Amino acid sequence: MTNTPGHSAAPEPLPYGTPDTPRVAVxxxxxxxxxxxxARIGVQVSARGTDKREALNALTRRNSEVLELLKGxxxxxxxxxxxxxxxxxxxTEKGxxxxxRTYHGRVHISATVGDFTALGELTTRLADLELTRVDGPWWALRPDSSAHRSARQQAVREAVTRAREYAGALGAELVALVELADLGAENSVPPPPAQGMRSAGYGGPAAPGAAAPALDLEPxxxxxxxxxxxxxxxSRPAL
Known part of the structure; x- marks a missing residue:
């Protein structure tokens, strides 16, 4: 750095403080x-037929049934x-x-459920539909949940407490905050599907009047x- 004549350069702060103003990093x-x-669930609707139009019509009908049930x-x-x-x-394998030989059709649908009291009944009703598979649930917090803020604030309080303990061990006190670097607050990795509920209903339609029992799901x-x-x-330690 070039100094202007008649002016003295301001001393650059030392990264690790001085004996009179030491720094503590925690x-x-x-x-x-x-x-x-x-809770998130995945639904797969399937259909098959020897004719493409037949498979498409069946897939469209079953997809509509799933969407109607979810929207209900x-x-x-x-x-x-x-x-x-x-x-x-x-x-065909020969010839x-x-x-x-046949046509296979599939549609994947994702749903986010916020009312857990309806979740058990919803999943079993979906799995009870013809050629419909249900995967999940995968539990989670909302992206804007206050839980993330609570964790960040707790991390800051923990840093202050730890710094005070270090300073107190030297007979000193904290004077000022120099830097606070946020390394992120993130949710735990969602559990794999095996830890949640997985059910499949690939049989024919349920018997008339028979209601599928609701699953008792524990969040x-x-x-x-x-x-x-x-x-x-x-402050200066009392050594």
């Missing part, structure tokens, strides 16, 4: 558990979306000419973690 961590706020739960189903759609031919508590780095200036 890390604050938090790991809190919360009840889940939403009103605000309990907070989000509904259709994913992958496919119709593929299955060729010189390529001949289609899985969610772990939210946060971590921060903090640097403080403390």
């Amino acid at each position: 890390q604050g961590e938090a790991s809190l558990e919360f009840d889940p706020e939403i 739960y009103g605000e309990a189903v907070e989000k509904l979306s259709t994913g992958a759609f496919s119709v593929s031919p299955e060729l 010189r000419r390529e001949r289609v 899985q508590r969610q772990t939210v973690r946060a971590r921060v780095n903090a640097r403080f200036v403390m």
